[in-house]
Amino acid sequence: MTTAVTTPATGGNGARSAVAASARKLVKAYGSGETRVVALDHVDVEIARGAFTAIMGPSGSGKSTLMHCLAGLDSVTEGEVRVGGQEITRLKEKKLTRLRRDRIGFIFQAFNLLPTLDALENITLPMDIAGRKPDKAWLENVIATVNLEGRLKHRPSELSGGQQQRVAVARALAARPEIIFADEPTGNLDSRSGAEMLRFLRRSVDELGQTIVMVTHDPVAAAYSDRVLYLADGRIVDEMDSPTAEAVLDRMLRLAEDVPGADGTHGSAS
Numbered sequence: 001m002t003t004a005v006t007t008p009a010t011g012g013n014g015a016r017s018a019v020a021a022s023a024r025k026l027v028k029a030y031g032s033g034e035t036r037v038v039a040l041d042h043v044d045v046e047i048a049r050g051a052f053t054a055i056m057g058p059s060g061s062g063k064s065t066l067m068h069c070l071a072g073l074d075s076v077t078e079g080e081v082r083v084g085g086q087e088i089t090r091l092k093e094k095k096l097t098r099l100r101r102d103r104i105g106f107i108f109q110a111f112n113l114l115p116t117l118d119a120l121e122n123i124t125l126p127m128d129i130a131g132r133k134p135d136k137a138w139l140e141n142v143i144a145t146v147n148l149e150g151r152l153k154h155r156p157s158e159l160s161g162g163q164q165q166r167v168a169v170a171r172a173l174a175a176r177p178e179i180i181f182a183d184e185p186t187g188n189l190d191s192r193s194g195a196e197m198l199r200f201l202r203r204s205v206d207e208l209g210q211t212i213v214m215v216t217h218d219p220v221a222a223a224y225s226d227r228v229l230y231l232a233d234g235r236i237v238d239e240m241d242s243p244t245a246e247a248v249l250d251r252m253l254r255l256a257e258d259v260p261g262a263d264g265t266h267g268s269a270s
């Protein structure tokens, strides 16, 4: 089974679709002949707008590849990907770059902050590069959401790891992207900063209406989401709405019995 059905977004304004991004019959293969690896095997998925979606699965199951294809960071072998209704798989690199810059936000494990800029300058940098003026009220809202009001003039070296991560979150939120992709965003944080970060992501969905897709190995992190998609061997094999950490862990263990390698010990995607 490779189908995941979206949860309808509540309270839509009618003009925007309830789906922020989608993939249809998405195949991504690396290499050819003997060394060909099918990382994604006919994946159908819809990412609900204004919701927090977690992608889980064992190492090598295709999580990062799915995220990169949905974000227009990686080309696809077959199938189509849409962001906000726009088909992106056949876009030329220049248009893709613009789409990523204007409509997509990223949070990676490494925060990629510029050391010579202060927190506020780091937050507005993508908009400065794009020549866009930040919406002042929105920016203040984002900064308040991530609790950075007292730290805006600090450089990254003067901030704790958790604070730096919050700057990275604020940077992703500030431009009001259509969708934010977060790849193991808590991977390099201690558990307290990680929990803080996840609460901010949750708040940005609840209070700012942000759409977030997060790749994670951690059932506790996944429990902050609205919906968990489980990948194994390049396919979506299960999904769960309103997850709890216990339910996610239980499902992972059961999938490990059904799908060889789904316990994360020897995942393969061949």
Ligand SMILES: Nc1ncnc2c1ncn2[C@@H]1O[C@H](COP(=O)(O)OP(=O)(O)OP(=O)(O)O)[C@@H](O)[C@H]1O
Residues within 6 Å of the ligand: 030, 031, 037, 038, 039, 057, 058, 059, 060, 061, 062, 063, 064, 065, 066, 268, 269, 270
């Ligand atoms: N550039 C590449 N060239 C060849 N194979 C690749 C490439 N990138 C990924 N793969 C393969 O595609 C499959 C899926 O990889 P992917 O990184 O998406 O998995 P993942 O679920 O994110 O793994 P992890 O949890 O370990 O980060 C793996 O078998 C991987 O070896």
